[in-house]
Amino acid sequence: MATALKPAAITTAERQAREQLAACYRIFAHLGWDELIYNHISLRVPGEDNAFLINPFTLMYEEVTASNLVKIDIDGNKLAESPYPVNRAGFVQHSLFHRLLPDVHCIIHTHTTAGMAIASIEEGFQATDFYSSMFAGQIAYHDFEGVTIHPEEGARLIADLGDKRIMILRNHGLLVMGKTLPEAFQTYFFLERACAIQIATRQAGTPLRVPDAVVAAHQRDVLTAAPEGMRGLAEFAAMTRLIDRKDKSWRD
Numbered sequence: 001m002a003t004a005l006k007p008a009a010i011t012t013a014e015r016q017a018r019e020q021l022a023a024c025y026r027i028f029a030h031l032g033w034d035e036l037i038y039n040h041i042s043l044r045v046p047g048e049d050n051a052f053l054i055n056p057f058t059l060m061y062e063e064v065t066a067s068n069l070v071k072i073d074i075d076g077n078k079l080a081e082s083p084y085p086v087n088r089a090g091f092v093q094h095s096l097f098h099r100l101l102p103d104v105h106c107i108i109h110t111h112t113t114a115g116m117a118i119a120s121i122e123e124g125f126q127a128t129d130f131y132s133s134m135f136a137g138q139i140a141y142h143d144f145e146g147v148t149i150h151p152e153e154g155a156r157l158i159a160d161l162g163d164k165r166i167m168i169l170r171n172h173g174l175l176v177m178g179k180t181l182p183e184a185f186q187t188y189f190f191l192e193r194a195c196a197i198q199i200a201t202r203q204a205g206t207p208l209r210v211p212d213a214v215v216a217a218h219q220r221d222v223l224t225a226a227p228e229g230m231r232g233l234a235e236f237a238a239m240t241r242l243i244d245r246k247d248k249s250w251r252d
């Protein structure tokens with residue numbers, strides 16, 4: 001028998017996490033990176049051992065607010081009352097990474113056109129330009145095994161990921177993990193841009209080429225661009241101001 005859940009007693013840390021994640025969903029909607037009512041961005045609730053926030057299933061990203069995000073445990077069970085279901089099949093992959101990788105606090109998964117296109121190309125993602133050079137040697141791949149992961153696929157996902165925190169799910173989409181939400185957002189932003197540029201470049205119909213020295217120099221410079229813990233903060237704040245100018249209802 002299901003136990004009745006109490007209305008959530010929300011800490012300041014949880015409230016801040018809710019606002020940050022709701023803003024992120026609205027930013028993704030603004031950028032056209034949402035997919036009907038599907039896909040996920042999940043965020044660990046600070047200061048709690050086993051609590052995560054995720055989008056209410058059946059709502060579009062543009063309908064997500066700080067208060068309608070659903071608080072769940074690692075198995076996708078609701079921790080607080082919510083009229084919305086959770087797409088547990090979609091969360092199962094996120095939960096695997098949240099469970100096994102303590103440094104992973106935020107996970108973004110999308111089915112964007114550019115991401116899915118790159119995920120379906122034999123050569124995969126290539127370092128061909130300013131943005132994609134940022135990701136040289138940092139991307140893991142996992143072969144397509146179907147819609148939902150089976151228990152034995154979990155071990156293969158973790159093995160394929162290794163020490164990387166960006167994964168291209170072949171024939172499926174992009175997966176980005178971060179120590180913070182702004183860091184994951186920034187990584188995702190440039191990855192998505194790189195995928196879109198790479199598709200456009202391929203449409204030119206000529207072979208792709210980038211000198212190894214350029215990639216190496218870019219990698220070196222990127223690593224010094226922002227101190228640890230600060231990555232993505234200014235970019236995420238700028239995008240939050242932008243969505244605030246459109247519609248502040250995400251703060252509800």
Ligand SMILES: [Zn+2]
Pocket residue numbers: 039109110111172173
């Ligand atoms: Zn997916």
